[in-house]
Amino acid sequence: MIQFADAAALDAALSRMSAPDEAALAAARDRQHQLTKPGGSLGRLENIALFMASWQGSARPRVDRVKAAVFAGNHGVAARGVSAFPPEVTAQMVANFRVGGAAINALARCCQAELAVIALDLDRPTGDIASEAAMTDAECLAALNAGAAAVTSDIDLLFVGEMGIGNTTPAAALCAQAFGGKAADWCGRGTGVDESGVARKIEAIDRALALHGPFCSSPTETLRRLGGREIAAMAGAIAAARMLRVPVLLDGFICCAAIAPIVAAWPDFTAHCLAAHCSAESGHGRLLTRFGLAPLLHLDMRLGEGSGAAVAVHLVRAALAAHNEMATFAEAAVTDAL
Template identity: 55%
Template sequence: MNAQPRPFDDFRALIEAMPEADVAAVDAARARQAELTKPVGSLGWLEDIAKWLAGWQRGAPHIDAPLVAVFAGNHGVVAHGVSAYPASVTQAMVANFASGGAAINQICKTFDISLRVFELALERPTGDITCEPALDERACAATMAFGMEALAAGPDVICLGEMGIGNTTAAAAIYNALYGGAPEDWVGRGAGADDAALKRKADAVRAAIALHREHLHDPFEVLRRLGGREIAAIVGAILAARVQRVPVLLDGFVVCAAAAVLAALDERALDHCMAAHVSAESAHAEALRRLGKRPLLDLGMRLGEGSGAALAVGIVKAAVACHNGMATFAEAGVAGKER
């Protein structure tokens, strides 16, 4: 008899069938750059960004409909005093997003980016990871599927962000499970934890890893046992973006924990993603190193909300403008490099 399908089977199938970048589009972008009125390679990383976009967008790079998607969830592990703020702040911040009063609202206005906020059962925190899984398999898979809906608006670039008191503890547990080391290697101060709270965070991660250790060989089990709804939804959004060939700008420590789950399943899974910035959260730089991602920005930020990813849109827009708008040597009547 055939085995009964499991909740994560469809996602595993999507990963196995992931599309790749369009090599011809990358070559065409490279050829155009060679004809623009500048020395070859003189715009540095801006040229790489344009080629990256072209490959995933399968044509001339563009950024006409960027979207910031912020996923918000609450965590049972907050009961252990791992955060400087109570879980009620998650709901309050979601209301602040809705009223336009948060930092992400101002950054989106500045760079003409659409913003959508996805609330994920804020009245029901996930299970306390120190004594039970955060989510069962079906709930985790359903939340991943919900996250995929962020692509329904048809963005040409998507920036992923999060809000959730306690979620840097969940993210640290994911990194610890995937990459090893001690909990202290991965926990940081998050939204402002003092020394005592930092110790409680490390102790919570240690307890969670010990409890779930036998199941942590499967990255999906790492996600559902140690993560949270917003992290699961971000995994779904990254995967949906890959299926639809939409370039992704990853935000900070928590978003990259979601990305790390996919990278652990397939090393090619994040080829359509760029790291927007390296945050001030102590272990984020190491997480990016493990993921093989060089951040576009290093501004000492640790806000979340997709703020670093939204700021990076300005750089991406500049890369696109230079690529598409600059004159070629022939158009400008400028002598090109002798061949």
């Protein structure tokens, strides 16, 4: 299990990130060329198989153990009326997760993912980012390590999700700080707020950026000032996955915003990630473009919870089934292309 002693330890780990296994990638590509199909005829399914091979270090990658980690946290900025739901819904939904009644429970069962639900100090909302830092140094480090602790080296594929009323506001702030633009460029309707709710979100983000922007000197400091516990935990989990060479399916806007400060500093950070889908939250497509990732699915989803990634697991399973189970031209006694 990976744990970070302090913010400097995380920065040091990110500066020496593991790379794809080029030998495994070459072997997997060679197998693709021998399978009984025209080259490239399975399109992106072939690319998914090669991606998995390069991170698992095997020409015949597997997806036997899929882990879903859903993190929950509460936000002080929610008191500004930036969500269509009250903050107590966070704890209520966590209870729903734990009895198996939410969308992510059904979708995790469907894709055969092991689901972990990690609630982070729900009785202590973060600071209101429009007037103070979201977390102290210790609180941010604890959240990063809670995320890292959910990842082990025996996982074949990871995806993370979140629950936190008001969390599209800090997510938009993180994106604006990481990649520039106005608050309105990154701000969507989240849980379904009306125009006045969007205006309140934009005002809160503008205040937060003016207050914290000059001091966001590192990814960790940006997460500490503008993020949230569940957001930092997702960043910690995805960072730990990179250290352990575990492939990651990125979910929606909040999940991607969690790593926006890291990607801004280390653009190749997402090399171990696939974008599961592009959500209906307005800033998500722009963020994926910044990441250089093309989403696997466009389903107009915007639930969060890891729900879009859970659906995309089926595509990964299909890609590896074709890659591993098809016969080669030699095995099937089929004449290869000239």
